[in-house]
Amino acid sequence: MVGEKVKQIKVGKRTVGIRGLNTVLGEIAESFKGKxxxxxxxxxxxxxxxxxxxxxxxxxxxxxxxxxxxKKFVGEPVDESDDAGADxxxxxxxxxxxxxxxxxxxxxxxxxxxxxxxxxxxxxxxxGEMGIMGTPALIVGGSIVAVGRVPPKNKIKEHIEKxxxxxxxx
Numbered sequence: 001m002v003g004e005k006v007k008q009i010k011v012g013k014r015t016v017g018i019r020g021l022n023t024v025l026g027e028i029a030e031s032f033k034g035k036x037x038x039x040x041x042x043x044x045x046x047x048x049x050x051x052x053x054x055x056x057x058x059x060x061x062x063x064x065x066x067x068x069x070x071k072k073f074v075g076e077p078v079d080e081s082d083d084a085g086a087d088x089x090x091x092x093x094x095x096x097x098x099x100x101x102x103x104x105x106x107x108x109x110x111x112x113x114x115x116x117x118x119x120x121x122x123x124x125x126x127x128g129e130m131g132i133m134g135t136p137a138l139i140v141g142g143s144i145v146a147v148g149r150v151p152p153k154n155k156i157k158e159h160i161e162k163x164x165x166x167x168x169x170x
Contacts, residue, residue, distance in 0.1 A: 011065040012058065015119070019051045021066075025073040033074060041067045086119035087163065092135035094122045101136040101150045108156045114164055141166065 006017040024047045032040050044066035045059065054062050071078045088105055092098025102120050109116060121127060127135065134148030138156070141163035145151070151159075 007069075009065050009069055012061045014117075018048060018066075021048065021069060022073075024048055025070055029070075029074050032070075037067055040070055044070060087116035087141060087167075088118045088160070089139040090118070090120040091127055091130065091132050091137035091139065092120075092122065093124060093127070094120075095135070097150055098122075098136040101138060104150065104153050104156055105138070105160075108153055108160060112157065112160065112164075114160065116160070116164075 005022060006019050007021040008015050008017055009021065024044065028040075028043060028047075032043065041063035045054065045063050048054070048062075048066060068078055088109075090098060090102045090105060092101065098120070102118075105118060109118070121130070132144070132147060136146075136150060137144060137148070138146040138151065138159070140159045145159045146155075
């Protein structure tokens, strides 16, 4: 349907746009209260796959994300651990410096052979909501480590290694 709202949600460590999510949630909210989670996930997946591409290999992740959104919608407690963001976030509208920071981060990760989730937030509204006043900015493990400049690769490497080391201790 043209003009149908797209809602951004976290699926695993990625943010994806889902068309018609709030409409479907509104349709099933009352009739599925108290039903088993698996039944709710199945209905949400069946209804939302009609308007959205849901790759088969990540269907379960989408199901968990949809269930989480359903629970938020009806006011039930939500396990936010499934809502974890990226390990590394680059913040910037896509200027030359922002793109350079992203390339540098990817190069450092490649050399370290460290598989971490990287996200690049380019949306000015989202950047404003984050309260970051200068771009590019680099966030590693939820901590802002650079704002308004591209740090040298050796500093990027230090921040990533420190984060990985802390993550392994948990």
